[in-house]
Amino acid sequence: MKLAYYPGCVARSTGREYEISTLAVCRALGVELEEIDDWNCCGATHVSNEIVSTALAARNLVRTELPVMASCSICYSRLRAAMIRLKDRKVRERVNEALEVKYEGEKDVEHVIETITKSLGEAEDLEDLVVRPLAGLKAAPYYGCLLTRPGGGIDSPENPSILENLIRTLGAEPTDFRLKMKCCCGPIFMPEEEAAAETLIRILRNAKESGADFVVALCPLCHLMLDANQPLLEKKFGEKIDLPILYVTQMAGLALGLGAEELGLEMNSVSTRSVLEKLEAAEGEGAEKELC
Amino acid sequence: MRIGVYVCHCGLNIAGVLEPSSLTEFAKTLPDVEVARDLQFTCSDTGQETIKEDIVEHKLDSVVVAACSPRLHEPTFRRVISEAGLNPFMLEMANIREQCSWVHMDEPPQAQEKAKDLIRMAVAKAALLNPLQGETMPVSRGVLIVGGGVAGIQAALDLADSGLHVYLVERKPTIGGYMALLTDVFPTNDCSICVLAPKMTDVYNHPLITLMTYAEILNIEGSVGRFTVSGVKKARFVDEKLCKGCINECAGVCPVEVPDEYEFGLGKRKAIYMPIPQSVPLIACVDPEACIGCGLCSEACPVDAVKYDQRQEEFRFDVGAIIVATGWQSFDPARKEEYGYGRFRDVITGLQVERLLNAAGPTGGEVVRPSTGEVAKSVAFLQCVGSRDETVGNQYCSRVCCMYALKNAPLIKEKYPDAEVSIHYIDLRAGGEGYEEFYMRAQRLGVNFIRGRVSEVEKVDGHLRVNYEDTLLGGFRSKPYDLVVLSAGLEANKEADVIGNLLGLSKRPDRFFEIAHPKMRPVEAHIDGVFIAGCASGPKEIQVSIAQGEAAAAKSMRLLLRGELTLDPVVAMVDTEKCIGCKLCVETCPSKAISVDKTALVDEAACKGCGTCAAACPVDAIDMRLFSDEQILAQVRAATAVKGQYPFIVGFLCNWCSYAGADLAGTSRIQYPTNMRAIRVMCAGRVDPAFVIEALKGGADGVLISGCRLGECHYSKGNYQAYQRVQVLRGVLEKVGINPGRVKIVWCAASEGEILAKEVRTFVRELKEMGPVGTELRVLGVPEPPGGDR
Missing domain, CATH: 1.20.1050.140 (Glutathione S-transferase Yfyf (Class Pi); Chain A, domain 2)
Structure with missing residues (x-):
């Protein structure tokens, strides 16, 4: 293709x-x-x-x-x-x-996300591509506002599911993330910083409460607001969030067996180490099981 | 041909501007004119007697009356000449009052010249008139009613009580429609089924009503007075004669449960079921989709009424009229995904809350949260779900949702005084007798009214939250509720498309069936003999649906009670020698009156005489009995015989709007230039390009065609067809070097005399700038067309 x-x-x-x-x-x-x-x-x-x-x-x-x-x-x-x-x-x-x-x-x-979903869907043998399934990882699917708008595109503008489906295909589990469609407040961050911060902390709390190990983002602005802003929000609200925000491509890359460096994971503001460790631990477990 | 011409003074109305005596002298010089007189008041008894005496004495064949508008006195003079033994259609009127003396009061000499032309044109047409007979046709005294909701039921009872035979065909196993499923109904809170059930039983027992439930119509042929209807009664797998309607015996043992469509999915029913306890007819029905054929019901039935081998039965009957009362369907609220219907169990629809409130409903009248079965302590009604919402393609207001929410919110409040009940609305519409009072009562009972369209319903920790902007208090808010009721709008019933297609009914952009006139003909379809009642033509409350059922019944009686129909002889006719069977006329006809079997055939009962087919026919094989090609061409030639004024305009005005508009300009004394000679046609769509070319050839500097405003054509789409033809014609004119601006088409309603006057003024100015017809050819160095300089 x-x-x-x-x-x-x-x-x-x-x-x-x-x-x-x-x-x-x-x-x-x-x-x-x-x-x-x-x-x-x-x-x-x-x-x-x-x-x-x-x-x-x-x-x-x-x-x-x-x-x-x-x-x-x-x-x-x-x-x-x-x-x-x-x-x-x-x-x-x-x-x-x-x-x-x-x-x-x-x-x-x-x-x-369509390109990845289509390619995986057309693959003759999924296991050839998804060489490192993200088993045991929980991902909060965050859509932001513009992927599905204007309506009539790849998925429903109000309650889409394409990202959840991809998370499952890659072997991880999507969490029930109620605020997955909430605006990331990127467009109002400058004029209405207070309102934006209130919304962002709600989104992050909700993602964390849903049991996610990380959030999947589809848009660089969403990513910026949730990732780069996170230390500021933690300080402002006096609470620890420490929730990695992965781009959909970073998540998919891990499952496709690519290394952290190839995916630019070290460039994220919030450390993605916890995700990698959990993945390695799960792999270790899997390997042990295989040995037994 | 021996013609008599009568020029009216109308007191000073005509004679104050024109000189009737000299017009009379002029008329005497015209060919075929045997006698001409001027009369003080032609419509008076003396005037009428004079005409009658002349017809006898001078053996007249036809009569021209130069007086007021034919829209006023044509019926009078048709009667007069028929009393003297002439065929009533041997009359032509020259409109020298509304369209001459009253609109050219300041220019008597030019008006006099115009009046002469109008008389010359009328005489030319009169010489070509033919006697016409309105044939009578026996009609069937039966009426088909499609749909057994409240509108159809009311129509059936009124018709049967007046002695006509009714065939009431309903798709479902029972009649009653949506009304049978509602709880109390506004504005009086009567129990819905209690007021409807007696009418349902009356239908069942009426000797003149043939009730066919669980039936579908598959074909309708024929036209007004003689429709043939055929279809099938589906198999119920229960013998209608044997079943006693006890239902508990058979349904009690049936092991299959499916969601109950009569509870809108809230309850369950068995594979053998009775739709509602008050079903009419009271006969069980087996759902073949659900039945597993175990035979238990058959064993349980005390009268052996269950018949698994029952087949569908075909039916066929004749009727004279058809009433379409096919009702509505609910907007699918799952389409408004932000409200969570289908995702959150405690989000339900207005129809579902009707069932919850109904003592005979699935919860025995308790308003509960479907997710827990507990009584809801807080309830939100969300208005305009699927109505007034362009994102789902529904611009219109569904008209009943405000009122049913204003009914159900207080019903909940009365039943559970501690419950918090809110209505989230964008506007509340309570127009109707007793409606506003009903609204005030809901306010007094403590229902909250919150203005602003709800943005989303979400589920937080197992509880529903409604997020909205309060546009009165200002600010975004969020409120938790136990139960959210979506006031889903009413949509056109998709299942009615079959009937619509069989009858050729047209639809509005909102997808409901279109009525013949949005104001003046509320229950008539465009097709003769077909009426539309209730929600089939748009959302309506029960009382209006009943009134429409009654109106449609009255219209059917008027049509059929005499047992025969007199057909209007002003219809199209086909010259089968010329017809090439191209079917262009079939597509053009707004009344579906033409069919083609090798050559075209006009159903004279269905034809309404607009003449659009005659203008469309590429080989001139269709002509009209009145307003024929020959007659109109004769008028055009007579108009341009003496080109007494510059610029000279030949006008074609449609009878229903523009000609009436021109008459109104007269009665309002709106003055406009004398340059136009108007020819009356039934529809702008009648104007054949050949007429226009004849006028230009004859030396007219311009041709003005005026029709009803777009969307208001008396024959539905004739003005659009006229517009298309004019566009094509203008293209042709441009190619041969004639300024296409010489042919102009405008729209003028019957109420717009000022518009017609303005259009004439503008056109005169435009034509002056263009110069006389043919000047553009002189520039090109082309020899002038014959007659161009007369």
Whole structure:
């Protein structure tokens, strides 16, 4: 399978570990990625101007014939939203005025979770790929807001299950995480820091109460809010959280047998050591059992 | 042809602007005119007598009355000439009052010229009139009612009591519809089944009602007065004649339990079951999907009524009219995923709470949490679930949900005074007799009213929480509840699509069946002889559904009680020699009156005479008996015979809206230029491009076509077809070098005299800028078309 890869700005800044693990996982799954040449902002920085934001997204889409894969949920959502808006003839004409290569017809855009789910689903023998099942690990599936929006995409916007299913496929157990759809407050963090902090601590507490060893994130902004912010939140609320936040690709990479370094795990703010230790312990147990 | 022309003074209404005596002298010069007179008041007894005497004395064949609008006095003068022995259709009126003297009061000379043209046009048409006979046809005195809910039941009883035979066909094993399943009903809190059951029994016992339950209609043929209906009665696997309805004997031993659809899934029923205790007919029914064929019920039945080998029975009967009372279905609240229906057991629907409150329901009238079986101490009603919500494709208000929540919340409060009951609403709509008082009563009883659409229902530690923005107090809030009731909206019944397709009923964008006019014809379908009652045409409360059942019954009686139908002779006819069987007319006809078997065939009983088919026919094989191609073309030629004014406009006005709008401009004395000569057609869709071309060829500088506003066509879609044809025609004109702006189509309602006047004014201005017809060809160096400079 060959896909066009749309990295998005975060891949080259605060979300480098997402890109590193995305590339590693796709390699392991045999998915060939071709980075879109001279890509630009997905349009998220200009959502207040529909035409500009649609045109920015469209310019990325017309630069390849291949189906496009994005790992950032914001980019993914913007590209999809643009495709929906571009069905309107007037919007399309307006946008095409600005484009060198005109946007025509329909495009395919997928999120990396779809790429992984599809590849595993099509695998003849799952055990050949999932060489290190995450048995014994409990993962809190955190969706954030944009993976499933606008509606009509990969899963229900209100109660999706694609991430739980992937967690199970990889051998781990999804926890009953009530706030899995709650906003990560990234967009309001600057103007409403207090409200954002209140919400974030609720989300983290709820994930911890659900019995999770770690949280799975699908979006670099969600990851930033839950991971990089965690020490600040711990200080502010005077409680220990210490909950690793793994990107979906990092989780999948572990199950595919990739090493911590290949997945950029050491780049996460909250240490992921507890996850690795638990995984090794479980493997040890499994090995012992096999020996007996 | 010997024609008499009568020019009316109408006191000074006409004579104050025009000169009737000189118009009379002018009429005498026209071909075929045998006698012409001007009369003070043509519609008076003296005027009428004069016409009658002339018809006899001068052996007249047809009569032209130049007076007021035909929409006012055409019936009068048709009667007058028929009293003198002429066929009533041998009349043509020239509208020199509403569309001439009253709208051109400041320009008498031009108005006089226009009046001459109008008379010349009327005489030209009168010379081509044919006597027409409205045939009478015997009709079946039976009526089919589809759907045995309260609307259908009421219609059936009214019709049968008036002596017509009713066939009531219901898909379910019992009649009664949703009303039979409700607890008390607003605004008086009567017990629903107590007021409905007697009517259900009356239906069963009425000698003139043939009740067919558990039955489906598979085919309907024919048209008004003579529909043939066929279908099947499904097998109940119980002998209807033997079953005593004791049910406990058979259902008591049946080992199979399935969710009970009559309890909306809250309770269970057996594979052999009685839908409700008051079922009509009171006959058990075996659910073939659930039955395992163990034979226990058959053994238990004291009268051996269970018959596993029963087959479905076919039926076929004739009726003169059909009442569609197919009702509604509930919005599926699981589609609003944020409310958790289907995920959280304590989130239920308004219909389910009806069953919980019902003493005969699954809990004996206790309002409990399904998850625990304990009585709910706090209950939230969430309004507008699936209504007024574009995210689920339902823009409309379901109209009854506010009232049923305002009923059920107090019922819970009365039963459990300590319970906390809240209604989360976005607007409360309590319009109706006694409704607002009902709302006040709920407030007095201590029901909380919280304004703001609920954002989500979540489950925290096994308890439901409702999150919402309180838009009155301001701020986001969260409230725990034991039970959440979703007031799910009403949707069009999908199962009624079969009937809709068989009859060719049209649907509104909200998917309910469309009625013939959204205001003036509330229970008539677009198809003659078909009526729609109750929620089939949109959400309605019980009392309105009953009123519609009664109205549909009255309409059916009016149609069928005399036993015969007089058909309007103003219909389409097919020249089978010319017809090529292309079926374009079949697609065009809004009344489904045309079928094709090698050549087209018009069902004259169904045809409403709009003439859209005649305009659409590519080989001119269809024509109208009145408003024929020949007659209209003669009017066009007469209009352009003397091009007395520049710019010169030929207008085509649809009878129902635009012609009436032009008349209104007259009665309102709205003044507009005298440049247009209007031709009345039944529908804008009647305007054949050939008429337009004839007008331009004759030297008209522009042609104005005016129809009903889009969406308001008397024949449903004729104006859209007119628009399409005009667009194509304009393209053709442009190709040959004629300015396409010379053909204009506008929309004008009967109430919009000012709009019609404005359109004429604008068009005159536009045409002045374009110059006389043909000037554009001169620029191109093309020889002028014949007659272009007359």
